[in-house]
Amino acid sequence: MAQMNSAEGELQLNGVSEEMDLLHIDVETDVVEDKPGREDAACSKNVLRKQRNWERQLAAKKNKRKEEKQRRKLNREQESGTSRADPPFTKRVMKAITKERLVEAQSTGLRLCVDLSMTDSMSDKEVSRLAGQLRRLYGSNKKATRPFHVSLTDLREDSRLYRECVRMNDGFLNYTMDITEKSCLDLFPPETIVYLTPDAEEALQTVDADKVYVLGGLVDESIQKKLSFSKAAELSVHMARLPIDEFMVKKNNVKNFHSKILAVNQVFDILLTFCNTGSWTEALQTWFPPGKGYVVAPEESGPLSVPQTQT
Ligand SMILES: C[S@@+](CC[C@H](N)C(=O)[O-])C[C@H]1O[C@@H](n2cnc3c(N)ncnc32)[C@H](O)[C@@H]1O
Numbered sequence: 136m137a138q139m140n141s142a143e144g145e146l147q148l149n150g151v152s153e154e155m156d157l158l159h160i161d162v163e164t165d166v167v168e169d170k171p172g173r174e175d176a177a178c179s180k181n182v183l184r185k186q187r188n189w190e191r192q193l194a195a196k197k198n199k200r201k202e203e204k205q206r207r208k209l210n211r212e213q214e215s216g217t218s219r220a221d222p223p224f225t226k227r228v229m230k231a232i233t234k235e236r237l238v239e240a241q242s243t244g245l246r247l248c249v250d251l252s253m254t255d256s257m258s259d260k261e262v263s264r265l266a267g268q269l270r271r272l273y274g275s276n277k278k279a280t281r282p283f284h285v286s287l288t289d290l291r292e293d294s295r296l297y298r299e300c301v302r303m304n305d306g307f308l309n310y311t312m313d314i315t316e317k318s319c320l321d322l323f324p325p326e327t328i329v330y331l332t333p334d335a336e337e338a339l340q341t342v343d344a345d346k347v348y349v350l351g352g353l354v355d356e357s358i359q360k361k362l363s364f365s366k367a368a369e370l371s372v373h374m375a376r377l378p379i380d381e382f383m384v385k386k387n388n389v390k391n392f393h394s395k396i397l398a399v400n401q402v403f404d405i406l407l408t409f410c411n412t413g414s415w416t417e418a419l420q421t422w423f424p425p426g427k428g429y430v431v432a433p434e435e436s437g438p439l440s441v442p443q444t445q446t
Contacts, residue, residue: 173285223334233277237311248319251352252289254296261354268300271400279407286313323347330367330374332397338378343411382415383429393428
Protein backbone atom coordinates (compact mmCIF):
# COMPACT_ATOMS: atom_id res chain seq x y z
CA MET A 136 0.00 0.00 0.00
CA ALA A 137 1.40 3.52 -0.86
CA GLN A 138 2.50 5.50 2.18
CA MET A 139 1.54 9.26 2.44
CA ASN A 140 3.94 11.69 4.15
CA SER A 141 2.57 14.01 6.89
CA ALA A 142 2.74 17.19 4.77
CA GLU A 143 0.71 15.59 2.01
CA GLY A 144 -1.83 14.29 4.60
CA GLU A 145 -2.27 17.71 6.17
CA LEU A 146 -2.78 19.27 2.74
CA GLN A 147 -5.48 16.77 1.86
CA LEU A 148 -7.29 17.17 5.19
CA ASN A 149 -7.31 20.94 4.78
CA GLY A 150 -8.83 20.50 1.32
CA VAL A 151 -11.63 18.34 2.71
CA SER A 152 -12.22 20.78 5.52
CA GLU A 153 -12.53 23.62 3.01
CA GLU A 154 -15.02 21.65 0.95
CA MET A 155 -17.00 20.92 4.07
CA ASP A 156 -17.05 24.59 4.93
CA LEU A 157 -18.45 25.32 1.54
CA LEU A 158 -21.22 22.78 2.17
CA HIS A 159 -21.86 24.38 5.63
CA ILE A 160 -21.22 21.11 7.35
CA ASP A 161 -19.55 21.42 10.68
CA VAL A 162 -17.11 18.58 10.46
CA GLU A 163 -15.77 19.26 13.87
CA THR A 164 -19.17 19.15 15.54
CA ASP A 165 -20.44 16.21 13.55
CA VAL A 166 -17.46 14.15 14.29
CA VAL A 167 -16.62 15.22 17.77
CA GLU A 168 -20.07 15.79 19.42
CA ASP A 169 -21.98 12.88 20.93
CA LYS A 170 -24.60 12.61 18.14
CA PRO A 171 -25.32 8.83 18.27
CA GLY A 172 -26.35 9.18 21.96
CA ARG A 173 -28.84 11.96 21.15
CA GLU A 174 -30.34 9.96 18.29
CA ASP A 175 -30.70 6.97 20.55
CA ALA A 176 -32.51 9.07 23.15
CA ALA A 177 -34.85 10.60 20.55
CA CYS A 178 -35.42 7.21 19.01
CA SER A 179 -36.27 5.52 22.33
CA LYS A 180 -38.59 8.46 23.21
CA ASN A 181 -40.40 7.84 19.93
CA VAL A 182 -40.65 4.15 20.56
CA LEU A 183 -41.97 4.78 24.08
CA ARG A 184 -44.56 7.27 22.80
CA LYS A 185 -45.70 4.84 20.11
CA GLN A 186 -45.86 2.01 22.63
CA ARG A 187 -47.95 4.11 25.04
CA ASN A 188 -50.30 5.08 22.20
CA TRP A 189 -50.65 1.50 21.18
CA GLU A 190 -51.35 0.44 24.77
CA ARG A 191 -53.98 3.16 25.12
CA GLN A 192 -55.70 2.02 21.91
CA LEU A 193 -55.63 -1.58 23.09
CA ALA A 194 -57.19 -0.66 26.45
CA ALA A 195 -59.90 1.40 24.70
CA LYS A 196 -60.75 -1.50 22.40
CA LYS A 197 -60.89 -3.88 25.37
CA ASN A 198 -63.23 -1.52 27.24
CA LYS A 199 -65.47 -1.13 24.21
CA ARG A 200 -65.74 -4.92 23.83
CA LYS A 201 -66.58 -5.25 27.55
CA GLU A 202 -69.28 -2.55 27.34
CA GLU A 203 -70.72 -4.15 24.21
CA LYS A 204 -70.87 -7.55 25.95
CA GLN A 205 -72.64 -6.04 28.98
CA ARG A 206 -75.10 -4.22 26.74
CA ARG A 207 -75.95 -7.42 24.85
CA LYS A 208 -76.40 -9.30 28.16
CA LEU A 209 -78.72 -6.57 29.48
CA ASN A 210 -80.76 -6.70 26.25
CA ARG A 211 -81.11 -10.47 26.54
CA GLU A 212 -82.22 -10.16 30.18
CA GLN A 213 -84.76 -7.46 29.32
CA GLU A 214 -86.16 -9.52 26.44
CA SER A 215 -86.60 -12.63 28.61
CA GLY A 216 -87.98 -10.56 31.50
CA THR A 217 -85.22 -11.54 33.90
CA SER A 218 -82.68 -9.37 35.65
CA ARG A 219 -79.70 -9.68 37.93
CA ALA A 220 -82.06 -9.74 40.92
CA ASP A 221 -84.13 -12.45 39.27
CA PRO A 222 -81.67 -14.94 37.76
CA PRO A 223 -83.19 -17.12 35.00
CA PHE A 224 -83.82 -20.78 35.65
CA THR A 225 -81.60 -23.06 33.67
CA LYS A 226 -83.24 -25.35 31.11
CA ARG A 227 -82.60 -28.31 33.38
CA VAL A 228 -84.32 -26.66 36.34
CA MET A 229 -87.29 -25.63 34.16
CA LYS A 230 -87.60 -29.20 32.88
CA ALA A 231 -87.55 -30.55 36.43
CA ILE A 232 -90.23 -28.03 37.56
CA THR A 233 -92.46 -28.96 34.58
CA LYS A 234 -92.08 -32.66 35.28
CA GLU A 235 -92.85 -32.17 38.96
CA ARG A 236 -96.01 -30.16 38.17
CA LEU A 237 -97.23 -32.80 35.71
CA VAL A 238 -96.57 -35.65 38.16
CA GLU A 239 -98.35 -33.71 40.92
CA ALA A 240 -101.29 -33.07 38.57
CA GLN A 241 -101.59 -36.81 37.96
CA SER A 242 -102.70 -37.16 41.57
CA THR A 243 -104.30 -33.81 42.45
CA GLY A 244 -105.12 -32.01 39.17
CA LEU A 245 -108.53 -31.36 37.61
CA ARG A 246 -109.57 -34.37 35.53
CA LEU A 247 -109.86 -34.38 31.76
CA CYS A 248 -110.19 -37.28 29.29
CA VAL A 249 -109.91 -37.37 25.55
CA ASP A 250 -112.29 -40.05 24.29
CA LEU A 251 -110.50 -41.77 21.40
CA SER A 252 -113.16 -44.39 20.73
CA MET A 253 -114.39 -42.77 17.51
CA THR A 254 -111.23 -42.78 15.38
CA ASP A 255 -112.37 -45.68 13.15
CA SER A 256 -114.65 -43.32 11.24
CA MET A 257 -111.75 -40.96 10.51
CA SER A 258 -109.54 -40.76 7.39
CA ASP A 259 -105.76 -41.27 7.68
CA LYS A 260 -105.31 -37.53 7.26
CA GLU A 261 -107.72 -36.80 10.10
CA VAL A 262 -105.95 -39.37 12.30
CA SER A 263 -102.63 -37.58 11.64
CA ARG A 264 -104.19 -34.22 12.48
CA LEU A 265 -105.62 -35.61 15.69
CA ALA A 266 -102.16 -36.92 16.66
CA GLY A 267 -100.84 -33.36 16.12
CA GLN A 268 -103.65 -31.88 18.24
CA LEU A 269 -102.86 -34.31 21.06
CA ARG A 270 -99.22 -33.18 20.90
CA ARG A 271 -100.28 -29.54 21.18
CA LEU A 272 -102.66 -30.37 24.02
CA TYR A 273 -99.81 -32.02 25.92
CA GLY A 274 -97.53 -29.06 25.12
CA SER A 275 -100.09 -26.64 26.62
CA ASN A 276 -100.50 -28.82 29.71
CA LYS A 277 -96.71 -28.85 30.18
CA LYS A 278 -96.61 -25.05 30.11
CA ALA A 279 -99.50 -24.64 32.56
CA THR A 280 -98.88 -23.54 36.14
CA ARG A 281 -101.68 -25.87 37.23
CA PRO A 282 -101.91 -28.64 34.65
CA PHE A 283 -104.83 -31.03 34.24
CA HIS A 284 -104.66 -34.71 35.05
CA VAL A 285 -105.09 -35.89 31.46
CA SER A 286 -106.15 -39.37 30.31
CA LEU A 287 -106.26 -40.58 26.72
CA THR A 288 -108.97 -43.23 26.86
CA ASP A 289 -109.91 -45.97 24.36
CA LEU A 290 -106.48 -45.77 22.75
CA ARG A 291 -105.60 -49.24 21.51
CA GLU A 292 -101.98 -50.07 20.84
CA ASP A 293 -102.87 -51.63 17.49
CA SER A 294 -104.78 -48.54 16.29
CA ARG A 295 -103.76 -46.13 13.52
CA LEU A 296 -103.88 -43.25 15.98
CA TYR A 297 -101.51 -44.94 18.45
CA ARG A 298 -99.02 -45.66 15.65
CA GLU A 299 -99.34 -42.09 14.36
CA CYS A 300 -98.83 -40.62 17.86
CA VAL A 301 -95.68 -42.70 18.36
CA ARG A 302 -94.43 -41.76 14.87
CA MET A 303 -95.21 -38.04 15.00
CA ASN A 304 -94.93 -37.06 18.65
CA ASP A 305 -91.44 -37.18 20.16
CA GLY A 306 -91.41 -39.06 23.46
CA PHE A 307 -95.14 -39.89 23.21
CA LEU A 308 -94.72 -43.07 25.24
CA ASN A 309 -93.15 -41.03 28.05
CA TYR A 310 -95.86 -38.34 28.14
CA THR A 311 -96.90 -37.69 31.75
CA MET A 312 -100.54 -38.58 31.15
CA ASP A 313 -102.59 -41.77 31.41
CA ILE A 314 -102.76 -43.67 28.14
CA THR A 315 -105.28 -46.47 28.38
CA GLU A 316 -107.42 -48.84 26.32
CA LYS A 317 -110.19 -48.41 28.89
CA SER A 318 -113.12 -46.05 28.30
CA CYS A 319 -113.98 -43.07 30.49
CA LEU A 320 -116.94 -45.02 31.83
CA ASP A 321 -114.61 -47.84 32.94
CA LEU A 322 -112.61 -45.28 34.91
CA PHE A 323 -115.19 -42.90 36.40
CA PRO A 324 -118.73 -43.04 37.78
CA PRO A 325 -121.16 -41.77 35.08
CA GLU A 326 -122.56 -39.03 37.32
CA THR A 327 -119.11 -37.40 37.52
CA ILE A 328 -118.70 -37.15 33.75
CA VAL A 329 -119.37 -33.97 31.78
CA TYR A 330 -119.03 -34.64 28.05
CA LEU A 331 -118.13 -31.47 26.16
CA THR A 332 -119.90 -31.15 22.85
CA PRO A 333 -120.72 -28.08 20.73
CA ASP A 334 -124.28 -29.38 20.36
CA ALA A 335 -125.18 -29.46 24.05
CA GLU A 336 -127.98 -27.23 25.24
CA GLU A 337 -126.30 -26.29 28.48
CA ALA A 338 -123.34 -23.99 28.70
CA LEU A 339 -120.40 -24.85 30.89
CA GLN A 340 -120.30 -22.45 33.83
CA THR A 341 -117.26 -23.58 35.73
CA VAL A 342 -114.69 -26.35 35.99
CA ASP A 343 -115.25 -28.47 39.05
CA ALA A 344 -112.74 -30.66 40.91
CA ASP A 345 -115.44 -33.33 41.49
CA LYS A 346 -116.14 -33.74 37.80
CA VAL A 347 -114.34 -35.35 34.88
CA TYR A 348 -114.44 -33.40 31.64
CA VAL A 349 -114.41 -35.42 28.41
CA LEU A 350 -113.43 -34.14 24.98
CA GLY A 351 -114.36 -36.09 21.87
CA GLY A 352 -111.18 -37.14 20.02
CA LEU A 353 -112.46 -36.06 16.62
CA VAL A 354 -111.18 -34.02 13.70
CA ASP A 355 -113.85 -32.39 11.65
CA GLU A 356 -112.62 -32.35 8.08
CA SER A 357 -115.46 -34.41 6.70
CA ILE A 358 -117.76 -32.74 9.24
CA GLN A 359 -119.55 -35.51 11.07
CA LYS A 360 -122.28 -33.62 12.82
CA LYS A 361 -123.27 -34.29 16.40
CA LEU A 362 -120.94 -37.27 16.78
CA SER A 363 -119.81 -36.30 20.28
CA PHE A 364 -123.39 -35.37 21.18
CA SER A 365 -124.58 -38.86 20.13
CA LYS A 366 -121.71 -40.47 22.01
CA ALA A 367 -122.56 -38.61 25.23
CA ALA A 368 -126.21 -39.53 24.79
CA GLU A 369 -125.25 -43.17 24.28
CA LEU A 370 -123.19 -43.10 27.49
CA SER A 371 -126.07 -41.33 29.31
CA VAL A 372 -123.75 -38.73 30.77
CA HIS A 373 -124.11 -35.04 31.36
CA MET A 374 -123.08 -32.76 28.47
CA ALA A 375 -122.08 -29.12 28.12
CA ARG A 376 -120.87 -26.72 25.47
CA LEU A 377 -118.43 -23.83 25.80
CA PRO A 378 -120.28 -20.63 26.80
CA ILE A 379 -119.75 -19.01 23.39
CA ASP A 380 -123.30 -17.64 23.04
CA GLU A 381 -123.00 -16.11 26.50
CA PHE A 382 -119.72 -14.23 25.95
CA MET A 383 -119.30 -13.78 22.20
CA VAL A 384 -121.07 -12.18 19.26
CA LYS A 385 -120.94 -12.86 15.55
CA LYS A 386 -118.42 -10.82 13.61
CA ASN A 387 -119.09 -9.75 10.03
CA ASN A 388 -116.78 -11.41 7.55
CA VAL A 389 -116.56 -11.69 3.78
CA LYS A 390 -117.50 -15.36 3.69
CA ASN A 391 -120.21 -14.89 6.33
CA PHE A 392 -118.65 -17.87 8.10
CA HIS A 393 -119.45 -18.57 11.75
CA SER A 394 -118.48 -21.73 13.60
CA LYS A 395 -118.48 -22.70 17.26
CA ILE A 396 -116.74 -26.01 16.67
CA LEU A 397 -113.15 -25.97 17.83
CA ALA A 398 -110.27 -28.44 17.72
CA VAL A 399 -109.62 -30.55 20.82
CA ASN A 400 -106.45 -28.65 21.77
CA GLN A 401 -108.21 -25.27 21.32
CA VAL A 402 -110.97 -26.28 23.73
CA PHE A 403 -108.28 -27.51 26.12
CA ASP A 404 -106.43 -24.15 25.99
CA ILE A 405 -109.68 -22.33 26.77
CA LEU A 406 -110.32 -24.59 29.77
CA LEU A 407 -106.75 -24.14 31.06
CA THR A 408 -106.96 -20.35 30.89
CA PHE A 409 -110.42 -20.32 32.47
CA CYS A 410 -109.10 -22.45 35.36
CA ASN A 411 -106.16 -20.08 35.80
CA THR A 412 -108.08 -16.82 35.62
CA GLY A 413 -111.70 -17.69 36.43
CA SER A 414 -112.69 -15.56 33.41
CA TRP A 415 -114.45 -16.92 30.31
CA THR A 416 -113.96 -13.54 28.66
CA GLU A 417 -110.21 -13.80 29.02
CA ALA A 418 -110.10 -17.48 28.06
CA LEU A 419 -112.19 -16.97 24.91
CA GLN A 420 -110.45 -13.73 24.01
CA THR A 421 -107.08 -15.43 24.22
CA TRP A 422 -107.83 -18.71 22.47
CA PHE A 423 -110.96 -18.53 20.32
CA PRO A 424 -109.59 -18.70 16.74
CA PRO A 425 -110.25 -15.39 14.93
CA GLY A 426 -111.18 -17.21 11.71
CA LYS A 427 -114.28 -18.74 13.29
CA GLY A 428 -116.31 -15.55 12.92
CA TYR A 429 -116.92 -14.65 16.58
CA VAL A 430 -115.55 -11.97 18.90
CA VAL A 431 -115.87 -11.51 22.63
CA ALA A 432 -118.75 -9.13 23.35
CA PRO A 433 -117.86 -5.79 24.93
CA GLU A 434 -118.52 -5.97 28.68
CA GLU A 435 -120.93 -3.00 28.71
CA SER A 436 -123.31 -4.94 26.44
CA GLY A 437 -124.35 -7.03 29.49
CA PRO A 438 -125.17 -10.73 29.53
CA LEU A 439 -125.91 -11.99 26.02
CA SER A 440 -128.00 -14.99 26.98
CA VAL A 441 -128.75 -16.64 30.27
CA PRO A 442 -127.50 -20.22 30.48
CA GLN A 443 -130.42 -22.59 31.00
CA THR A 444 -128.85 -24.70 33.74
CA GLN A 445 -125.65 -24.28 35.70
CA THR A 446 -123.09 -26.93 34.79
C1 LIG B 1 -113.55 -30.97 16.30
S1 LIG B 1 -114.63 -31.19 17.63
C2 LIG B 1 -115.68 -32.43 17.02
C3 LIG B 1 -116.88 -31.87 16.41
C4 LIG B 1 -117.81 -32.99 15.98
N1 LIG B 1 -118.59 -32.62 14.85
C5 LIG B 1 -118.72 -33.44 17.08
O1 LIG B 1 -119.48 -34.31 16.79
O2 LIG B 1 -118.63 -32.95 18.19
C6 LIG B 1 -113.69 -32.11 18.79
C7 LIG B 1 -114.18 -32.04 20.20
O3 LIG B 1 -113.91 -30.80 20.77
C8 LIG B 1 -114.89 -30.46 21.72
N2 LIG B 1 -115.52 -29.20 21.28
C9 LIG B 1 -115.30 -28.52 20.15
N3 LIG B 1 -116.00 -27.39 20.12
C10 LIG B 1 -116.71 -27.34 21.27
C11 LIG B 1 -117.64 -26.43 21.85
N4 LIG B 1 -118.00 -25.32 21.22
N5 LIG B 1 -118.16 -26.72 23.05
C12 LIG B 1 -117.81 -27.84 23.70
N6 LIG B 1 -116.94 -28.74 23.22
C13 LIG B 1 -116.41 -28.50 22.02
C14 LIG B 1 -115.86 -31.60 21.76
O4 LIG B 1 -115.53 -32.45 22.80
C15 LIG B 1 -115.64 -32.26 20.42
O5 LIG B 1 -115.99 -33.60 20.45
